[in-house]
Amino acid sequence: MNSKITLTLALLFVFFDKLFGHGDHGDAESLFQWTTIDYNWASKAERERAIESGRYIPLNNAINGIRVYDNKIFVTVPRFGEGVPSTLNTLISAHPKKYFLSSRTVLRPYPRWDMQIEGDCSAFQKVQNIEIDPKQGIMYVIDTGGRAFGCPAKLVIYDVKRDVELHRHVFPDSVVSRGTNYLNDLVMDYVDGRVEYLYITNTRDFAIVVYDIKNDISYAFHDKSMKPEPDKVNVTVNDNLIRVTNGVNGIAISANFEYVYYSPIAGTGLYQIPTKILRNSSADFSAHVRKVGDKPSQGDGMIMSTKNSLYFSVLSKNAVAMWELHKDIQTYGGEDRVMMDTLTYEANDPTMEWVDSLALDSSGYLWFTTSRLQLYFNNKLTNDSINFRIWRAFVHEPSYAYFDNRHSHRHDHHDHSHGAGSNLQSNTLIFLVFFTLFKIMTL
Numbered sequence: 001m002n003s004k005i006t007l008t009l010a011l012l013f014v015f016f017d018k019l020f021g022h023g024d025h026g027d028a029e030s031l032f033q034w035t036t037i038d039y040n041w042a043s044k045a046e047r048e049r050a051i052e053s054g055r056y057i058p059l060n061n062a063i064n065g066i067r068v069y070d071n072k073i074f075v076t077v078p079r080f081g082e083g084v085p086s087t088l089n090t091l092i093s094a095h096p097k098k099y100f101l102s103s104r105t106v107l108r109p110y111p112r113w114d115m116q117i118e119g120d121c122s123a124f125q126k127v128q129n130i131e132i133d134p135k136q137g138i139m140y141v142i143d144t145g146g147r148a149f150g151c152p153a154k155l156v157i158y159d160v161k162r163d164v165e166l167h168r169h170v171f172p173d174s175v176v177s178r179g180t181n182y183l184n185d186l187v188m189d190y191v192d193g194r195v196e197y198l199y200i201t202n203t204r205d206f207a208i209v210v211y212d213i214k215n216d217i218s219y220a221f222h223d224k225s226m227k228p229e230p231d232k233v234n235v236t237v238n239d240n241l242i243r244v245t246n247g248v249n250g251i252a253i254s255a256n257f258e259y260v261y262y263s264p265i266a267g268t269g270l271y272q273i274p275t276k277i278l279r280n281s282s283a284d285f286s287a288h289v290r291k292v293g294d295k296p297s298q299g300d301g302m303i304m305s306t307k308n309s310l311y312f313s314v315l316s317k318n319a320v321a322m323w324e325l326h327k328d329i330q331t332y333g334g335e336d337r338v339m340m341d342t343l344t345y346e347a348n349d350p351t352m353e354w355v356d357s358l359a360l361d362s363s364g365y366l367w368f369t370t371s372r373l374q375l376y377f378n379n380k381l382t383n384d385s386i387n388f389r390i391w392r393a394f395v396h397e398p399s400y401a402y403f404d405n406r407h408s409h410r411h412d413h414h415d416h417s418h419g420a421g422s423n424l425q426s427n428t429l430i431f432l433v434f435f436t437l438f439k440i441m442t443l
Contacts, residue, residue: 028320028347028366028393032091032105033386037061037077039086040108050085057083059381062371063388065129068361069160070137073390074110075369076357079118079126079146080376085109086116087127088141111163121151129185129301129357133195134401137161142183142200152178155198155211155218169211175218181205182246185301185357187253187260188401189275199251199260199278201226206247208262210278221278221285228266235266235298237315237353237374250302252310254325255400259335261292261302261310268294270340293340296321301357301368305397306404311346311366313355319348320355320368322395347393351386360399367392 036058041047050056060083065076073091077084089107109116117123125146132139139160145151153176155169176183182204189197200209206226211218226248235244249265253275260278263270272290277283297316304310308326313319324342325335332338346366347355353375358368370389375381 028349028352028391030351030389031392032390034063034105034388035383035386037063037388038106039089040092040106054083056085057081059383059387060084062373062376063356063369063390064371065127065357066359066367066369066390067130067132067139068359068365068367069132069134069139073367074130074132074139075107075390076127076129077107078128078144084118086113087124088116088130111158111165119146119149119151121146121149124156125149125151128183131186131188131198132160132401133188134362134399135193136195138166138195140186140188140198142186144181144183145178147179150178152176153181153183155200167216169216169218171209171218175220176202176209177205183209184246184249185251187251187304189253189260189278190257190401190403197275197279199253201248201251201262203246203249203265206264208248208251208260208273208278210281212279217281219281223286223289225269225271225289225291226262226264228264229269232264232268232298233266235315235374237318237372238350240374240378240380242374242377244298250300250312252302252304252312253400254335255304255306255308255403256335261304263295263299263302263312265298265300268296268298270295272335272338274336292338295340296343300355303358303360303366304400305360305395306400306402307397309395309397311358311360311395313358313368314345315354317345317348318350318352318355320346320352320358320366320393322346346395347391351389352391360395360397362398362402364394364396364398365392366395366397 060081061077063075064078067074075089077087086109088110090110091105092108093104115123124143126144130141137160139158141156143154145153153171157167159166181202184201184203186198186200188195196213198211202209207220207222209220228245228247235242244266247264248262251262253260260273270292272292277288296314299313302312310323310325314321322344323340327342329335329338352370354371354373356369356371368391372387381387
């Protein structure tokens with residue numbers, strides 16, 4: 001009888017741990033970390049020549065943007081200064097026959113080394129972020145251009161499955177100034193299941209740039225909400241203060257593709273604008289923008305899930321927060337009236353210094369980078385500590401781009417196929433456990 005009780009209790013422990021212990025969310029883990037970023041050079045001699053010439057200055061390479069698609073991790077290394085050999089990359093193992101460990105992980109230029117030549121305006125000059133349409137396998141790359149070489153800003157579109165360029169759009173100077181701009185982040189706007197518009201933040205010119213894919217045209221909106229807030233230009237991370245005067249930075253789009261949300265990095269205000277306004281180049285932007293609340297502190301990137309949860313960076317708290325937008329929409333009776341009330345912290349750790357870019361994959365994992373920019377821009381990075389990390393946490397919500405075409409775009413109609421699978425697995429587990437318990441107790 002004692003053995004029956006022991007076995008029964010053990011099964012119950014496994015059952016409840018499986019059903020409740022993991023929950024919908026998991027702790028963030030640092031999957032990759034580096035003191036300095038390195039690349040897959042053709043040879044050691046080439047690497048040494050790059051260092052000697054100043055083409056590669058290890059501490060000047062800071063991972064910022066991230067996207068995960070088709071078992072590949074894409075990262076950006078913006079050219080904030082000299083010595084950055086490649087600005088758009090994928091992660092690979094430096095020793096392919098060995099385990100994919102952080103200490104052996106290097107960056108491979110995407111799509112090739114010849115697209116990373118600084119001063120060649122046909123190549124990438126400064127890439128801060130990318131976005132990927134997982135339904136079509138299309139990558140959208142925003143390139144700020146190079147002020148030192150007079151290169152204009154551009155958008156380059158790739159078939160990421162074949163690594164083939166499909167199209168490029170060079171932004172006119174009247175839309176994106178080649179002298180002052182900084183294209184920071186972007187989101188895709190789907191119409192009838194396909195990406196028809198891109199909304200891009202220009203953090204230095206305080207603008208949201210719109211690219212109309214079908215008509216291959218671009219235009220920009222300006223509003224005071226995109227400017228830095230005068231009393232929020234000082235950002236403190238782990239007692240290190242940095243002065244930031246940039247404007248609109250993070251941007252996200254609701255799961256029904258009806259509203260865009262954005263915030264200045266030198267500020268805490270979170271704003272909402274209908275996509276029907278953004279799709280109309282002659283619309284009165286300022287008449288329709290609406291502030292929905294204030295974030296706990298200044299922040300960098302943000303990303304929306306299919307469930308209409310907004311994940312965003314909280315710099316002063318070394319954290320990622322989540323606004324359960326879908327809950328507050330119900331409370332306020334509509335997204336056009338919603339205010340930001342329901343906030344939780346999804347990840348928080350003293351080593352999460354400067355949470356930069358955030359991404360959600362198809363399996364419900366939240367990925368984000370930490371880049372210690374408060375030290376980078378104050379020339380305080382050293383070779384004796386971990387400077388750059390890529391984190392991952394299970395949040396059970398895929399990216400907004402994984403919406404279900406079988407349903408309308410209303411946020412409350414989205415079907416999480418992996419969530420349905422989880423429910424089926426839970427029900428099956430319940431049956432098997434109680435069936436086994438019955439058998440044990442009747443022995």
